[in-house]
Amino acid sequence: MSGKRHYLEAPPELIARRRRGKVFQGLCLAATLVGVVTLVVLLADILVDGVKWLSPTFFTEFPSRLPARAGIKSALYGTVWLMGLVALISFPLGVAAAVWLEEYARKGWLQTAIQTNIANLAGVPSIVYGILGLAIFVRWMFAITGGRSVISGALTISLLVLPILIIAGQEAIRAVPRSIREASYGLGATKWQTVRHHVLPNAMPGILTGTILALSRAIGETAPLIMIGALTFIAFVPDSPRDQFTVLSIQVYNWASRPQDDFRGLAAAAIIVLLVLLLSMNALAIWLRNRYRKEW
């Protein structure tokens, strides 16, 4: 009966097995597409709505009641101020913490406790940081920060990105091979000399990549900034860290909640600007990573 079948030809049972494999493959593809297609549709929708609002005046005008005269100047300045201050605050703190945890801390309960805490902090909802920022930076440190100021916002966001930055820094430091450290110690280098001349320079591309990725997460943060009282309507740019401010994401939130269609178009345009900023930062991170990729 089965004489017609070749010896190595797939039997019906194998065909059924293969079919099950195909079904699984299809399901996986569908799952991938759900995310990608949604994102593409969303982006296309935003582009369609927003592109026509992207005029030069959009970047040079302050928000206005009249959509035709409204711009993102204050939000753009606020975002740049905020990101700059966050980078200045969180980078040294994050790198120093990562160095301490990897190179100096004795392995023990204290180190484990801190490590666990940092991992957990990375997952804390950002609104919680907003409450913390409101209590500490806006109220308690009012004399220094000036209250609802860009520095209060930067400190709050710095707390938010620090755990991510520390973890990225630790991974970069851990990737520096032990043999390099041993070579350095073997020549009579102190711990500081080894960290300064070998660990940090070799870990720096990884640390920078991590920093940029952390910042690109922070650039879209809205909730904690609203919590600490960043204004939604503001017609000036900050001149000092103690000035009030707004940021792009808050501007988007503000415009998107207006009933008029034109404001939704403005919101879409602001989202495009935000996305371009974000993608440029990610591109920079990828470029850094490839440029300094090391072969050991």
Place this chain on the structure above:
Amino acid sequence: MPTIRVKADGDAALETRDVHVHYDDAEAIKGITMEIPRNRVVALIGPSGCGKSTLLRCFNRMNDLVPAARVTGEVLFQGENLYADHVDPVEVRRRIGMVFQKPNPFPKSIYDNVAFGPRLYGRPKDLDDIVERSLRQAALWDEVKDRLGHNALGLSGGQQQRLCIARALAVTPEVLLMDEPASALDPIATAKIEELIQELVEHYTIVIVTHNMQQAARVSHFTAYLYLGDLVEYDVTDTIFTAPNEKHTEDYVTGRFG
């Protein structure tokens, strides 16, 4: 009882007295007492896991970098116990240099690799001379003198290892510890390293860990055979390889196990 027939007659570069090393609860070195005579090459041989690398790392307190390692007993250098409270391990490593199993040049220029050690202690004025002298001592000068600014990772494995030797020599150590320095190299590069060891021993004391018994036979004056953390036999190299006193040593060097 181990057979130990090497005596430094008061001229030991290094001397261990009942050295034990524990990694957490495991005892890796079980009480070794031996002398390393000055300006001689001593080879440490034995099967994997016998503790020869661990013992080598006791000589420049490299084990300090392993949190779980605990060293007891004494290691005497110039009559001073390396593990005494007043001793700074950084100063120990400056006097007792080390070359590692895998060539580990820094990802910097050839010049900066050699200059790194001297620069650690200040700003030497004759740095160029130190670099040239060290590279000459390591028999690498002629091959790299025209490209000192090139990245050291561009050198071949054998050149990299000689660079690591030059780097260690640049801080003028008194003892050079070598942990299987040729195990990652091809036979020609290995021959160069062995030749180099024989030149260097005029000025330095060398302790070399090796898996390669022919290598131990070729380069060393004395050989110590370790097994499971014990020093089994320590004698003139010829004796170890031709007429060892211990049955266990003989089984190992003739390849009956290990």
